Amino acid sequence: xxxxxxxxxxxxxxxxxxxxxxxxxxxxxxxxxxxxxxxxxxxxxxxxxxxxxxxxxxxxxxxxxxxxxxxxxxxxxxxxxxxxxxxxxxxxxxxxxxxxxxxxxxxxxxxxxxxxxxxxxxxxxxxxxxxxxxxxxxxxxxxxxxxxxxxx
Amino acid sequence: xxxxxxxxxxxxxxxxxxxxxxxxxxxxxxxxxxxxxxxxxxxxxxxxxxxxxxxxxxxxxxxxxxxxxxxxxxxxxxxxxxxxxxxxxxxxxxxxxxxxxxxxxxxxxxxxxxxxxxxxxxxxxxxxxxxxxxxxxxxxxxxxxxxxxxxx
Amino acid sequence: xxxxxxxxxxxxxxxxxxxxxxxxxxxxxxxxxxxxxxxxxxxxxxxxxxxxxxxxxxxxxxxxxxxxxxxxxxxxxxxxxxxxxxxxxxxxxxxxxxxxxxxxxxxxxxxxxxxxxxxxxxxxxxxxxxxxxxxxxxxxxxxxxxxxxxxx
Amino acid sequence: xxxxxxxxxxxxxxxxxxxxxxxxxxxxxxxxxxxxxxxxxxxxxxxxxxxxxxxxxxxxxxxxxxxxxxxxxxxxxxxxxxxxxxxxxxxxxxxxxxxxxxxxxxxxxxxxxxxxxxxxxxxxxxxxxxxxxxxxxxxxxxxxxxxxxxxx
Numbered sequence: 001x002x003x004x005x006x007x008x009x010x011x012x013x014x015x016x017x018x019x020x021x022x023x024x025x026x027x028x029x030x031x032x033x034x035x036x037x038x039x040x041x042x043x044x045x046x047x048x049x050x051x052x053x054x055x056x057x058x059x060x061x062x063x064x065x066x067x068x069x070x071x072x073x074x075x076x077x078x079x080x081x082x083x084x085x086x087x088x089x090x091x092x093x094x095x096x097x098x099x100x101x102x103x104x105x106x107x108x109x110x111x112x113x114x115x116x117x118x119x120x121x122x123x124x125x126x127x128x129x130x131x132x133x134x135x136x137x138x139x140x141x142x143x144x145x146x147x148x149x150x151x152x
Numbered sequence: 153x154x155x156x157x158x159x160x161x162x163x164x165x166x167x168x169x170x171x172x173x174x175x176x177x178x179x180x181x182x183x184x185x186x187x188x189x190x191x192x193x194x195x196x197x198x199x200x201x202x203x204x205x206x207x208x209x210x211x212x213x214x215x216x217x218x219x220x221x222x223x224x225x226x227x228x229x230x231x232x233x234x235x236x237x238x239x240x241x242x243x244x245x246x247x248x249x250x251x252x253x254x255x256x257x258x259x260x261x262x263x264x265x266x267x268x269x270x271x272x273x274x275x276x277x278x279x280x281x282x283x284x285x286x287x288x289x290x291x292x293x294x295x296x297x298x299x300x301x302x303x304x
Numbered sequence: 305x306x307x308x309x310x311x312x313x314x315x316x317x318x319x320x321x322x323x324x325x326x327x328x329x330x331x332x333x334x335x336x337x338x339x340x341x342x343x344x345x346x347x348x349x350x351x352x353x354x355x356x357x358x359x360x361x362x363x364x365x366x367x368x369x370x371x372x373x374x375x376x377x378x379x380x381x382x383x384x385x386x387x388x389x390x391x392x393x394x395x396x397x398x399x400x401x402x403x404x405x406x407x408x409x410x411x412x413x414x415x416x417x418x419x420x421x422x423x424x425x426x427x428x429x430x431x432x433x434x435x436x437x438x439x440x441x442x443x444x445x446x447x448x449x450x451x452x453x454x455x456x
Numbered sequence: 457x458x459x460x461x462x463x464x465x466x467x468x469x470x471x472x473x474x475x476x477x478x479x480x481x482x483x484x485x486x487x488x489x490x491x492x493x494x495x496x497x498x499x500x501x502x503x504x505x506x507x508x509x510x511x512x513x514x515x516x517x518x519x520x521x522x523x524x525x526x527x528x529x530x531x532x533x534x535x536x537x538x539x540x541x542x543x544x545x546x547x548x549x550x551x552x553x554x555x556x557x558x559x560x561x562x563x564x565x566x567x568x569x570x571x572x573x574x575x576x577x578x579x580x581x582x583x584x585x586x587x588x589x590x591x592x593x594x595x596x597x598x599x600x601x602x603x604x605x606x607x608x
Contacts (some may be wrong), residue, residue: 002368025211028180028202050180057179060218060239065213087212088420089444091243091395092546093470093574093594095567110550110592114421116446118592120548136566138549138594140393140444142420174491240572241596243395243420243547245442246417247548262440263399267571268544268598270397270440288399288414288422290442292545329515331508332484354484363481364543365524370518391516395547 005039005109009081012038015072022071031066033073039109041073046102056100060135063123066105067092067137071119073140076105078117083143088116090139098134100125107139117141157191157261161233164190164271168225175221183255183256184185185225193225210250212287214252215275218257219244219289223271226259227293230269235295240268242291248284259291310415313385317343320377324373327373335370337377343413345377350406362402367427368375370409371441379445382421387447390410390418394443394445401454402438405431411443421445460497460563465510465537465571472497472529479525487522489529495565497529502558514554516591519579522561523593527575530563531597539599544572546595552588556581563595573597 009015013036020026020033026043029051035042036097043066052061068090077086104124121137161167165188172178172185179194181203187194195218200277203214228237256276263270273289305449317340324330324337330347333355339346347370356367372394380389387399413421425441465471469492476482476489482499485507491498499522509516524546532541560580567574577593 019206022206023211024202025214033253050176052176054171054174058216059175059220060242061213061217063212063218064216064242068211068213069218082205086244089243089245089393089422089442090212091241092592093241093566093596094239110549111589115159118393118551120592132234132279135569135592136489136576138393138592140549149492170343213548233598239575240544243442245414245444247422262397263437270399272440288424288442290395290440290545292397319578322535327515328506328508354460354480356480358475358478359540360498363521363524364546365517368520368524368546369515372515372517388511392551393547393549396564397545398543405466414528417469436490447485 005078005112007038007078009079012077014039015081016076019061020073025065026069029062029065031069037146038077039074040111041070041077041107041134043070043105044102045105047100058103060094063098063103063135064092066103067121067123067135069141071137071139072109073122074109074119075117078109078112079143080145083145086142086144088140088142090137093127093136095136096132096134098125100127102126115143117143153168154161155263157230159190159230161231163233163256164229167233168193171228172225176226178221181214181217183221187192187299188229189224190229191264193222193229193259194258195222196233196254197257199252206236210255212246215250215255216244218255219273219275220291222289223273223289226261226271227269230261230264230297234299235297236293238296240294245288247288248286250277250286252279254278261286267295269295309382309416312380313383315385315435316381318386320380324377329369330373333369335373338345340381341377341382343416345381345411347374347409348406349409350445351404362407364396364398365409367402367439368396371425371427372443374409374411375425375441375443376445378413378423379421382413382416383447384449385412387449388446390446392444392446396438399440400436400438402429406430406433407430419447419448425430432455461534461568463494463534466537468494468533470543471537472532475528475532479581481521482525485518485521487525492533494533495530495531497525497563500558501561502559503556510555514559516548516550519554519559519591520548522559522581523577523591524595526561526563526594527577527593528597529571530565530575534565534568535599536601539601542598542600544596546593549592549593552590554581554590556583559588560583571599573599
């Protein structure tokens with residue numbers, strides 16, 4: 001999507017990074033925020049035995065968790081300073097097993113909106129220097145303004 | 153769906169429980185297999201600060217992870233003894249914040265098939281004895297037979 | 305979901321029926337509004353050669369079209385008198401071919417909300433007196449208030 | 457996705473065009489097959505009052521119908537000569553009202569597979585020479601081989 005998005009909040013990166021830091025789930029799974037740009041966020045996740053399913057691959061739900069954060073924060077970069085972001089729904093297609101040394105999840109805004117923002121995510125497995133697309137996501141995010149306890 | 157499903161594998165429960173035990177991700181998030189019936193599986197998950205998002209609620213991805221396991225194993229109960237189950241895609245609608253003492257995820261088969269099985273999931277938050285529906289899932293599962301490394 | 309919904313608009317049925325009448329697409333495909341209850345709408349569709357795909361079954365998109373209307377209007381029954389309903393997204397799982405004399409699509413609200421309402425749909429084929437579940441839908445609907453041109 | 461797909465069937469275009477011709481639903485809605493390439497299909501649809509919802513915009517289901525055909529046939533271009541394609545599920549996000557003189561739906565394969573092919577679709581409205589993205593789709597398609605009555 002070669003659409004250059006204009007953030008409403010000049011301080012979007014600091015706001016997104018601070019919020020990501022507060023997601024204990026990201027620390028638990030070992031995810032880190034690799035890139036934050038207007039309408040685009042990249043999350044990286046190393047392989048961890050603790051996050052696997054029965055065949056030793058990364059659990060689809062963990063791929064989904066990191067993708068959900070990438071998509072939610074991609075939406076958040078374009079929201080007003082005081083708004084919170086809430087995921088209404090997401091859908092994941094799993095294209096290949098979660099096998100690799102590390103994983104890169106990218107969320108890119110397709111359509112920003114005052115209330116609803118639609119984001120597409122892609123997850124790649126990185127194995128011995130080779131990248132492989134392993135999952136795609138579509139996520140619908142909602143801007144929450146003026147609701148106590150739901151900020152950033 | 154009050155359809156009584158007939159399992160092809162009389163030993164389905166032992167097979168599903170053994171596979172669940174091998175999902176390190178379930179141990180990591182503290183999930184346990186609460187019920188295993190033909191076409192229906194219940195997973196329980198206690199609240200854990202380690203699995204939260206920025207507002208202190210359970211991360212949507214973690215709700216999705218436990219729901220994905222419930223749905224995948226619900227499909228697995230109806231599969232042949234030597235088959236493996238693979239999630240092709242899942243979609244989650246988040247209806248309310250993941251706030252509660254513990255969570256119950258139920259996967260129920262809507263349509264079993266030789267290759268494709270469709271499952272519906274629901275997640276409830278349990279707080280001070282009160283139950284609240286917080287998420288729904290639709291998952292498409294595939295039966296994998298005769299592929300090395302993908303069993304159960 | 306045996307939740308008895310309380311409509312905000314006592315005149316919801318008349319409002320929904322009037323809106324359905326204005327959907328030219330419903331006339332084109334031969335759909336009719338069979339039932340309108342709080343949080344629940346049934347649309348019926350006869351088989352028509354004109355709506356088929358390459359194997360002579362009803363086109364998945366036409367099943368989706370009637371399901372989308374059933375789900376959208378199910379949400380609409382619970383909305384305020386002057387609100388419009390907009391489908392944000394829907395997902396269909398096709399469980400069996402669209403083969404039958406006629407089809408019944410039912411939309412049932414899972415979670416109503418001020419802004420977002422989540423609805424589940426099911427489509428059955430009716431053939432020689434036998435009913436068969438052929439599709440399921442999850443739809444996310446938005447309440448639109450005070451926007452010119454988007455009413456009911 | 458700049459992945460050059462290699463069709464298994466050198467005669468894929470003729471096969472896809474012949475199948476599209478047999479979709480009565482496409483004739484009914486006025487859709488035509490504008491482009492057929494390996495892993496990519498474009499369907500065009502003129503605006504028609506007969507396909508509208510209550511506000512005079514194209515019905516979301518009709519956008520979905522044309523997108524579903526574009527995605528299904530995009531998958532079909534990469535399938536063996538004697539295989540049939542079946543849509544297992546699709547999800548549509550509606551980004552803007554279906555307002556325009558005509559519409560272009562593009563389906564592009566993200567991941568082909570022996571059994572499962574995942575396709576992404578995009579719909580644009582064309583109005584006074586301007587293009588606007590109005591919908592995105594993710595569709596999961598299945599290759600059906602050797603099943604009587606399900607061919608192409």
